Amino acid sequence: MTSDPLAAPRGTVTLADVARAAGVSLATASFVLSGRAGSRSAGSAATKEKVRAAAAELGYVPNRHAQAMRTGRGGGIVLTLGALDDPWGVQLTTQVREDALVHDLSTLVLADERWFQYLMGASADAALLTSIDFVEDGPDLTRRLAASTHSGLVAFSAQMEPESFDVVSSTPTRAIAHAYRRLRARHEQVRLLAPDFSHRPGGTFAHPRAEAFLDAAREHGDGPGAALVHLVPEGSHETYVAAAAWLAGPDRPEAVICFTGYQAVALQIAAERAGIAIPEDLEIISIGDVPAATEYFGPLSYYGVDDVFARLSRILIDRATDRRDRPGELHTFDWEFFPGTTTRDPDGA
Structure with a gap:
C-alpha cells in the first residue's frame, strides 16, 4: 500500500x-x-x-507567536482607530486589509486609545497611531514604543517629527478656516458640530479642530465662540439622535461645519428626515473625508486629502514589509475642498 x-x-x-x-x-x-x-x-x-x-x-x-519570536515579524498591521463606527476608519481598514493580504499580513483594529499598553506587549509588523496628539504624553509614549521592538510605527501627528518612525502630518487647521469663510459669506452664523470629549484632557475645546474653529470665528468678529459649538455624544447613532433634536429646536442652524465625516453623515440624515432642504435651508461641510459607501443621499461637501486611504495604506505596507533599520520619513498630506450637494457652491468657488 x-x-x-x-x-x-x-x-x-x-x-x-x-x-x-x-x-x-x-x-x-x-x-x-x-x-x-x-x-x-x-x-x-x-x-x-x-x-x-x-x-x-x-x-x-x-504559529504567529513563534514566527514573531523567530523572525521579528508579527504577521499583521495594527490600526489604532479608537472607534468602530467612523466611516473614515472603516474605509481605511478596508483599504489596508485588501493591500495587506497580498503580503500575507492580517489587519487588526484597536477600538480604544490604549495603544501604548497593547503594543508594548504585542508583535506587529506595522502600527498606525492616530491619537498621539490627543492623549496625555502621546509623543513620549510613541518614542518609548519606537525604542522597543517596534520599527514599523507610523505616527499620525501634527506635533511630531520623524525619528526612527514615520510621521504623517495632516492638519485641517487651514481647511477649517477656509470652510468657515466659505459658509460665513452666505450666513450670519456658522456653527460647529463636535463630539463631547470631556473624558480627554482639556475636553473638546482643547482639540486642534475646535481651536481652529474658534480662531476663525474670532477673526470674523463672531462670538462668543463657545456658543457657536454644539456638543453631542460620540458615535454615529448618538450624533444622529442629538442632531435631530437640534434641528427640531429653536436654535436650528443654517450652516454647520462638522468635526468628522460620520457626524456630517448623521446630520445630513437627520435633516433629510426632518424635511429640511439641503443646501437651501442648511449647508453642511465635513472636516475629513467622507467615503461614498457611507453616504445615503447626495454626496457631502468636505475638506479632505486626495486618495488618503491608498496613500496611508502604502506607507503602512512599506513599513511592514521593509524591516531594515532606517530613518523615519515625513509624509505631508495637504487638504483640499471636495464640493458635494450639501453646499451651494458646487463648483468649489
Whole structure:
C-alpha cells in the first residue's frame, strides 16, 4: 500500500510535516511560509510552489507567536482607530486589509486609545497611531514604543517629527478656516458640530479642530465662540439622535461645519428626515473625508486629502514589509475642498 505523502497527519500539522511532504529542508519551508519567499534561501519558483501546495493540502496554519519570536515579524498591521463606527476608519481598514493580504499580513483594529499598553506587549509588523496628539504624553509614549521592538510605527501627528518612525502630518487647521469663510459669506452664523470629549484632557475645546474653529470665528468678529459649538455624544447613532433634536429646536442652524465625516453623515440624515432642504435651508461641510459607501443621499461637501486611504495604506505596507533599520520619513498630506450637494457652491468657488 502506497502512502500519500500529502495526506494530512494526525494531530497538529507542523512545519516539519510540510517540509517532508514537499521534499525540502525545514529551513527552505520556513523561508517560503514566513513571508521571506523573496530570499534566495527560499529556492526556485517551483520549490516555493511545492511548499505552498503542501501547506495548503495539509492545512498548515503558522504559529504567529513563534514566527514573531523567530523572525521579528508579527504577521499583521495594527490600526489604532479608537472607534468602530467612523466611516473614515472603516474605509481605511478596508483599504489596508485588501493591500495587506497580498503580503500575507492580517489587519487588526484597536477600538480604544490604549495603544501604548497593547503594543508594548504585542508583535506587529506595522502600527498606525492616530491619537498621539490627543492623549496625555502621546509623543513620549510613541518614542518609548519606537525604542522597543517596534520599527514599523507610523505616527499620525501634527506635533511630531520623524525619528526612527514615520510621521504623517495632516492638519485641517487651514481647511477649517477656509470652510468657515466659505459658509460665513452666505450666513450670519456658522456653527460647529463636535463630539463631547470631556473624558480627554482639556475636553473638546482643547482639540486642534475646535481651536481652529474658534480662531476663525474670532477673526470674523463672531462670538462668543463657545456658543457657536454644539456638543453631542460620540458615535454615529448618538450624533444622529442629538442632531435631530437640534434641528427640531429653536436654535436650528443654517450652516454647520462638522468635526468628522460620520457626524456630517448623521446630520445630513437627520435633516433629510426632518424635511429640511439641503443646501437651501442648511449647508453642511465635513472636516475629513467622507467615503461614498457611507453616504445615503447626495454626496457631502468636505475638506479632505486626495486618495488618503491608498496613500496611508502604502506607507503602512512599506513599513511592514521593509524591516531594515532606517530613518523615519515625513509624509505631508495637504487638504483640499471636495464640493458635494450639501453646499451651494458646487463648483468649489
